[in-house]
Amino acid sequence: MKKETLKKFKKIFEKQRKCILFNDKIIRDDFSVCSDDRYDEIDQAATEIEQSMRMRLCNREMLYLKKVEEALKRIDDETFGNCEICEEEIEIRRLEARPTATFCVSCKEEQERKEVLTAAGRQHKSLGESFSRKYA
Numbered sequence: 001m002k003k004e005t006l007k008k009f010k011k012i013f014e015k016q017r018k019c020i021l022f023n024d025k026i027i028r029d030d031f032s033v034c035s036d037d038r039y040d041e042i043d044q045a046a047t048e049i050e051q052s053m054r055m056r057l058c059n060r061e062m063l064y065l066k067k068v069e070e071a072l073k074r075i076d077d078e079t080f081g082n083c084e085i086c087e088e089e090i091e092i093r094r095l096e097a098r099p100t101a102t103f104c105v106s107c108k109e110e111q112e113r114k115e116v117l118t119a120a121g122r123q124h125k126s127l128g129e130s131f132s133r134k135y136a
């Protein structure tokens with residue numbers, strides 16, 4: 001991949017990372033306020049729901065942050081934009097739509113097809129087991 005393109009993606013990722021870390025700080029600051037305010041019983045239920053929602057959001061952001069960090073590392077290694085399976089360059093249009101993509105379209109499709117097959121195989125097997133248990 002061209003250095004210029006790498007730079008462009010690096011900027012995107014750095015911006016995303018900053019944004020996630022900033023959100024994360026707000027979430028955590030809010031948490032500490034919440035935990036000091038435990039005396040109001042009525043508010044507590046609402047606070048707990050709110051907290052678990054925030055936690056979930058936070059986890060999702062953390063997962064994405066990890067992907068962003070990995071992508072930044074790949075930019076430094078200059079392996080960014082190469083498919084992890086076939087090592088071909090990932091289509092630039094695909095990367096623009098999904099900068100954290102690590103597989104090219106055909107490998108991604110292949111993988112999804114395998115996942116469907118394993119899921120179907122597993123289901124079939126467990127179905128067979130319960131079937132044989134029932135009629136054994």
Ligand SMILES: [Zn+2]
Nearest residue numbers: 083086104107
């Ligand atoms: Zn590939």
